[in-house]
Amino acid sequence: MDFKVGVIAGDGIGPEVTDEAWKVLSKVGEKFGHTFHRTDILMGGCSIDATGEPLTDEAIETAKAQDAVLMGSIGGNTSTSPWYKLPPQKRPEAGLLKLRKSLNLFANLRPAYLYPQLKEACPLKEATAEAGFDMLIMRELTGGLYFGARKTHEVNGLMTAEDTLTYNEEEIRRIAKRGFDVAMKRRKKVISVDKANVLDSSRLWRKVVEEVAADYPEVTLEHMLVDNCAMQLVKDPAQFDVVLTENMFGDILSDEAAMITGSLGMLSSASLNETKFGLYEPSGGSAPDIAGMDIANPIATILSAAMMLRYSFDLDAEADAIEEAVRKTLDDGIRTGDIMPREGEGSVTKVGCSAMGDAIVARL
Numbered sequence: 336m337d338f339k340v341g342v343i344a345g346d347g348i349g350p351e352v353t354d355e356a357w358k359v360l361s362k363v364g365e366k367f368g369h370t371f372h373r374t375d376i377l378m379g380g381c382s383i384d385a386t387g388e389p390l391t392d393e394a395i396e397t398a399k400a401q402d403a404v405l406m407g408s409i410g411g412n413t414s415t416s417p418w419y420k421l422p423p424q425k426r427p428e429a430g431l432l433k434l435r436k437s438l439n440l441f442a443n444l445r446p447a448y449l450y451p452q453l454k455e456a457c458p459l460k461e462a463t464a465e466a467g468f469d470m471l472i473m474r475e476l477t478g479g480l481y482f483g484a485r486k487t488h489e490v491n492g493l494m495t496a497e498d499t500l501t502y503n504e505e506e507i508r509r510i511a512k513r514g515f516d517v518a519m520k521r522r523k524k525v526i527s528v529d530k531a532n533v534l535d536s537s538r539l540w541r542k543v544v545e546e547v548a549a550d551y552p553e554v555t556l557e558h559m560l561v562d563n564c565a566m567q568l569v570k571d572p573a574q575f576d577v578v579l580t581e582n583m584f585g586d587i588l589s590d591e592a593a594m595i596t597g598s599l600g601m602l603s604s605a606s607l608n609e610t611k612f613g614l615y616e617p618s619g620g621s622a623p624d625i626a627g628m629d630i631a632n633p634i635a636t637i638l639s640a641a642m643m644l645r646y647s648f649d650l651d652a653e654a655d656a657i658e659e660a661v662r663k664t665l666d667d668g669i670r671t672g673d674i675m676p677r678e679g680e681g682s683v684t685k686v687g688c689s690a691m692g693d694a695i696v697a698r699l
């Protein structure tokens with residue numbers, strides 16, 4: 336089959352890691368008889384340098400014409416880069432927000448999986464790391480506090496700031512359905528996270544999630560308050576399969592879930608809309624401190640490409656093959672600098688970004 340893939344290489348390590356993911360996709364194409372047509376799209380700092388805008392309307396149209404988009408990362412050093420002297424709506428990150436909004440990417444999927452080969456990097460208790468965990472955070476991405484009306488004004492002589500957290504039942508229903516659909520492909524358990532003891536928006540969230548759950552009798556549903564969830568992630572992460580939550584809670588919890596794997600360079604993510612279209616990117620940033628040095632870990636981007644095959648193209652066997660090749664590469668003791676074991680723990684071979692891509696391609 337033929338697929339049109341937009342590639343937003345972006346800034347920093349973005350071009351290096353997307354090149355490795357492309358190598359892997361090309362190998363998958365060769366092995367399974369598919370052709371992936373690549374169209375490069377400018378976004379972020381590189382787009383500011385070329386066009387004065389972090390994302391042009393033309394770039395959005397090009398992205399919309401693809402079957403899916405694979406992204407590296409955008410942004411530079413926020414203290415030293417001239418991009419951060421620009422007004423906020425002209426900075427690299429504004430491009431990503433505009434893209435998410437223009438493509439209506441309301442569902443953000445972030446798996447957090449502890450590779451047994453890397454469990455010594457897990458900052459949790461040894462017994463917790465030994466038990467392992469494999470969860471996916473389904474975060475609502477285009478509503479709630481980050482998209483509500485906001486203003487800063489004077490009230491009774493005091494500077495006062497307001498942000499609005501709004502959800503309607505339709506917005507909750509569509510993300511809940513996505514959460515239950517994904518749970519059906521996993522261990523069939525959804526933990527819906529809210530703050531229903533305080534917030535009206537959370538009480539509506541709970542009601543709608545329960546209505547959706549009625550259509551998925553095989554999936555177990557539990558509700559958990561967000562503060563408890565933050566604790567439980569550290570105490571007993573193995574209890575989680577799919578965590579379904581709103582925008583701001585998901586932002587915070589997904590970073591926490593990423594951190595307890597101990598290896599940000601390994602974590603993929605997907606942002607989806609109502610159709611099969613998705614934007615796939617690693618969870619980490621553009622790592623300007625190591626850009627151009629061929630030492631970045633490309634695995635998160637390679638696993639993001641696997642998610643693209645699974646969620647946008649329905650190529651499950653091909654996605655499994657990439658994930659298996661990554662596991663074999665780790666089993667064979669091949670590591671980039673960020674996932675090296677502590678001194679004296681295991682013998683491994685340290686490789687750079689491009690050699691890691693080659694090692695995964697070889698195992699495909």
Ligand code: NAD
Pocket residue numbers: 348407408409410411412413428431599600616618619620621622623624625630631632633635673
């Ligand atoms: P970062 O994730 O880029 O880097 C944090 C640390 O992790 C750095 O030491 C970096 O070297 C390391 N790291 C990150 N990815 C790695 C990889 N694949 N392999 C090896 N090491 C890796 O976070 P930051 O330094 O806070 O942000 C840098 C820039 O990235 C900023 O401009 C920020 O806005 C941007 N950013 C972009 C995205 C995105 O494109 N979606 C996400 C987060 C941050």
